[in-house]
Amino acid sequence: MAVSAGEEGAAGSQGNAVRCGTPPSAPAPVRHLSATGPPSGGPRRGGYSGGVTFPVVGMVGGGQLARMTHEAGIPLGLKFKLLSDTPQDSAAQVVSEVVIGDYRDLDTLRAFARGCDVITFDHEHVPTEHLRALEADGIPVRPGPDALVHAQDKGVMRARLTEIGAPCPRHRLVRDPADAAAFAAEAGGFPVILKTVRGGYDGKGVWVVRSEEDAAEPFRAGVPVLAEEKVDFVRELAANIVRSPHGQAVAYPVVESIQVDGVCDTVIAPAPGLDERLAGEAQQLALRIAAELGVVGHLAVELFETRDGRILVNELAMRPHNSGHWTQDGAITSQFANHVRAVLDLPLGDPRPRAPWTVMCNVLGGDYPDMYQAYLHCMARDPQLKIHMYGKDVKPGRKVGHVNTYGDDLADVRERARHAADYLRGTITE
Ligand SMILES: Nc1ncnc2c1ncn2[C@@H]1O[C@H](COP(=O)(O)OP(=O)(O)OP(=O)(O)O)[C@@H](O)[C@H]1O
Numbered sequence: 001m002a003v004s005a006g007e008e009g010a011a012g013s014q015g016n017a018v019r020c021g022t023p024p025s026a027p028a029p030v031r032h033l034s035a036t037g038p039p040s041g042g043p044r045r046g047g048y049s050g051g052v053t054f055p056v057v058g059m060v061g062g063g064q065l066a067r068m069t070h071e072a073g074i075p076l077g078l079k080f081k082l083l084s085d086t087p088q089d090s091a092a093q094v095v096s097e098v099v100i101g102d103y104r105d106l107d108t109l110r111a112f113a114r115g116c117d118v119i120t121f122d123h124e125h126v127p128t129e130h131l132r133a134l135e136a137d138g139i140p141v142r143p144g145p146d147a148l149v150h151a152q153d154k155g156v157m158r159a160r161l162t163e164i165g166a167p168c169p170r171h172r173l174v175r176d177p178a179d180a181a182a183f184a185a186e187a188g189g190f191p192v193i194l195k196t197v198r199g200g201y202d203g204k205g206v207w208v209v210r211s212e213e214d215a216a217e218p219f220r221a222g223v224p225v226l227a228e229e230k231v232d233f234v235r236e237l238a239a240n241i242v243r244s245p246h247g248q249a250v251a252y253p254v255v256e257s258i259q260v261d262g263v264c265d266t267v268i269a270p271a272p273g274l275d276e277r278l279a280g281e282a283q284q285l286a287l288r289i290a291a292e293l294g295v296v297g298h299l300a301v302e303l304f305e306t307r308d309g310r311i312l313v314n315e316l317a318m319r320p321h322n323s324g325h326w327t328q329d330g331a332i333t334s335q336f337a338n339h340v341r342a343v344l345d346l347p348l349g350d351p352r353p354r355a356p357w358t359v360m361c362n363v364l365g366g367d368y369p370d371m372y373q374a375y376l377h378c379m380a381r382d383p384q385l386k387i388h389m390y391g392k393d394v395k396p397g398r399k400v401g402h403v404n405t406y407g408d409d410l411a412d413v414r415e416r417a418r419h420a421a422d423y424l425r426g427t428i429t430e
């Protein structure tokens with residue numbers, strides 16, 4: 001179910017053996033990091049007192065993605081430096097070198113980047129011009145600003161995807177509620193989807209709009225608004241790939257992602273019953289998008305599967321992604337480990353699954369702040385259960401962790417993950 005390919009995306013159908021490749025055309029000049037010194041030829045960084053030198057990965061953003069990326073770097077002996085908003089952030093609790101500061105401030109970013117061999121991200125919110133400034137200072141930024149802007153701005157993303165012929169829902173930027181109503185008329189009528197082009201997450205910044213009056217709300221933030229046809233999808237999928245500066249790429253099996261109230265709830269790997277041709281198409285599409293946009297690191301392509309057997313791109317994320325958390329326990333190399341390898345331009349690891357089925361369920365905060373109490377029951381009930389908690393305070397509805405289960409029988413694997421997530425949350429008591 002997993003493939004690896006050169007930049008041209010010769011992924012083939014799911015189930016191929018892992019292959020490595022370099023693109024036939026020369027990739028953009030790449031600065032290689034090595035254990036013998038930083039790319040700029042400056043002072044050696046990241047040295048342990050014993051004299052062995054490892055690169056320092058600078059991670060901007062202290063959320064759970066940073067925490068789990070750091071975790072994946074530990075067995076490789078990598079050093080992490082973290083730029084975090086507060087000392088309480090998920091990753092700030094575990095990374096030894098933490099800078100507390102504002103990623104929107106260029107001076108803070110510059111000071112942070114000194115002593116890092118490469119910069120990567122937990123989120124997509126660092127201003128594009130700041131990333132260009134860091135690059136001009138000689139710091140490799142991965143993914144780079146020209147790629148990342150497509151994950152930062154949904155308007156830019158739609159324009160570029162349309163240009164490269166990637167299938168998208170009908171869309172256009174709209175000026176005001178009347179223009180949104182005009183778009184609805186063009187797209188076959190209400191309801192339509194309105195999205196702020198920047199700053200959305202977990203469904204915040206996305207509205208299902210049923211009338212012109214309804215359309216007022218999205219414009220209140222003063223951010224440009226993108227209108228999209230409301231896709232009548234059968235389900236949501238994600239095609240996750242990792243690409244290195246060399247142009248090596250690996251593709252994970254395409255997964256089904258189930259959202260509840262706009263928040264990812266369950267991910268099933270691989271997507272059950274997905275037509276093999278469509279799965280291959282989705283992987284090829286993700287590899288092609290990564291190559292065209294020059295993505296380095298993990299790329300999640302969120303997809304809709306339509307009733308008539310097509311896939312449409314919903315959005316892109318250029319960092320480890322919730323739809324890839326299953327890989328921690330369900331794949332030979334996790335998305336986090338491969339993201340780290342990619343940003344250091346190391347050979348990528350095998351993305352193939354370890355079991356026929358892996359299911360991830362997010363653990364959201366519920367009424368019981370002490371989730372540790374639930375470990376006893378969950379672990380005793382299912383010795384194969386993998387719990388990943390983020391060290392975040394439990395607040396109702398907040399993503400505070402996830403669980404992974406795997407095995408041969410999908411119904412059983414799914415039930416075990418669901419049970420553990422619900423028990424941890426406190427919505428069931430046995
Ligand atoms: N054009 C569309 N048609 C139908 N449903 C849509 C459309 N766009 C978005 N949605 C629904 O809204 C959800 C959130 O949209 P989107 O992924 O764009 O926003 P987000 O808040 O950036 O998401 P994320 O939680 O991935 O950060 C999607 O997962 C999907 O369920």
Ligand SMILES: [Mg+2]
Pocket residue numbers: 302314315
């Ligand atoms: Mg999304």
